[in-house]
Amino acid sequence: MMKLFALLVVGGGLLLPVSALAWGGAGHQLIAAEAYRQLSPELKAATFVVLAAHPDFAKWTNAYHPNSSYDVAAYVFMRSATWPDEIRKTDNKFDHPEWHFIDYPLRPPGFAFEPDARPTNNVLFGISECEKALGNTNAEPVLRAAMLSYLIHLVGDEHQPLHCSSLFNATYTNGDRGGNDLYVMPAQKGIGLHGVWDGLLGSAMSPRLQWNYATVLLTKSPASALPELKAHTMPKAWSLESRQLAIEFGYLRGQLKGATQAEDAPPLPADYLKNAKAVAEKQGALAGYRLADEIRAYLKCAGPVPLLPENKFDAVPATLPEKISPELAGKFYDETLVVTGKVVAVTERPTITILELDKAYPNAFFTAVVFPENAGKFGDLKKLAQQNVEISGTIIQYRNKPEIILESPDQIKVAK
Ligand SMILES: [Zn+2]
Incomplete structure (x- = not known):
């Protein structure tokens, strides 16, 4: 009995429930890494100054391991990307469970546009609250830190197509909660469609892997190759792009087969995951560029901020043991x-x-x-x-x- 208990504790502590997290932590870190790399040295330093007032700042700086890829400020920026999910369903005063999504109802076969049922409490409202706090240098430092962390997170959430949609049909008369209640089988077992999409930008919460992945994605999708960046500059328009992608690639215009229970989940059609991955990567790239734009537009500091020291990393042994x-x-x-x-x-x-x-x-x-x-x-x-x-x-x-x-x-x- 003791042994069983111990095993449950180990396993239970290792992974957060995927269904609750947009993109999973890895995707959020990836988008944060893309955005951070594009900021000017002044803005990089400003994000570090703002995040220094965050309740988890000491925890993050303590967990940083010096390395030649990213300095502590980049690490803190990436770590802060997942904090709004970490405090979900806790009594943290900054927990805003409604901010993570906007549920445009999708009704096949016509998919006529319908607004979200919660127009004043959704991801668009959350982003506007972040913009306000970051633009106000008189706001409480801890609030500004929490709102910067939210901005980094929510711009990512909004680019996950299933965070901007909920399927309504004869089976899901109250909606499928962004695919959380619609089960499909991508490999051996049934999981929620939402979770399938959350995992598309990686499953490893490794800042190193996501930092490198960010370089790959930015090279693969330079800003010049993304006309959406100029065409859609406002968060509302981004959510409508996501809604459209959910219709076409998430629900296959209403043709996707799913089940209400994991045990009954049908396999995904051939090519579904390949197409979904391409969509997710493009969305990940757009989110990174747009997050950098948001920070450029809204993050204000009371006075000049000293630049961060160059990342001089000399702790690497000349040769690593094999x-x-x-x-x-x-x-x-x-x-x-x-x-x-x-x-x-x-x-x-x-x-x-x-x-x-x-x-x-x-x-x-x-x-x-x-x-x-x-x-x-x-x-x-x-x-x-x-x-x-x-x-x-x-x-x-x-x-x-x-x-x-x-x-x-x-x-x-x-x-x-
Ligand atoms: Zn979220």
Whole structure:
């Protein structure tokens, strides 16, 4: 009984429920990274000054690991992108659950436009509150910090098509809550359509991976290749773009088959995920450019802000060890390495599979995790129990412990 309890605690703590989070944390960090990279040195410094009043600022700066890619200010900016989801359903005074979306009702087959039922409490209202607070240098610093964090988050939310729509038909007479109540099967098991879209910009909450992904996306979609940036400059117009994408690519103009229960979920049509991913990446790029524009337009500071010091990172050892033990993994955050050890526990849960090396919970040094969308590639992971393995990948920090996210079977080898 004790053992079961311990396993539940480990698994339960590892992943937030995907259905509640737009884009998942990874997508929000990606959009934040894109926007941050485009800001002037003055505005980068200004965001850091504003976020210094945030209730979680010390937690974020403490979690930062110096590295050559991004400095602490960029890290804090990326971390603040997920905070509005982290405080959802808590009694935090800054929790605004209604701000994360705008539910334009979608009614096939005509999809005639209908306004949101909550015109004064939705993502557009939330963004306008952020703009107001950031433009007012006399507003309370903690409010300005919270609202900057919200702006970074909400511009992302608004570009997730299923955050701007809810399907109404004979099955969903009160709407499908942005696809949360409509189940489909992208791989082995049924999940909410909303969750499928949330995961399209990555599942790893790794600032390093998302920082690099931002470079890739900005190169793939330069501003000059996105006519929408000039055509639609206001948040309302962005929400209407998302609504249209939900109709065409989310619900396939009403032809998408779904179920009200995960067990009955039908598979997604061929090409659905490929097309959805292309839409998500374009939306991710637009969100990054538009977030940078919002910050340029609205973020005011009372006086000049000193520029941030250059990111001089000299803590990298000249040569990294090729292989390390699980015990040492916590010394190499954000580095890509091979960790070698013995698998002492394999825990399979619907939301995650966890491998622990050398020591198990609560004394685990290091874990490797597989999310459900990749589980099918690995076969039976239970077979690895008691084997010596080599696990390669980027070491990230999760709840103060090192972990590697396994996305491909080449990342794990059984040692001879
Ligand atoms: Zn959200």
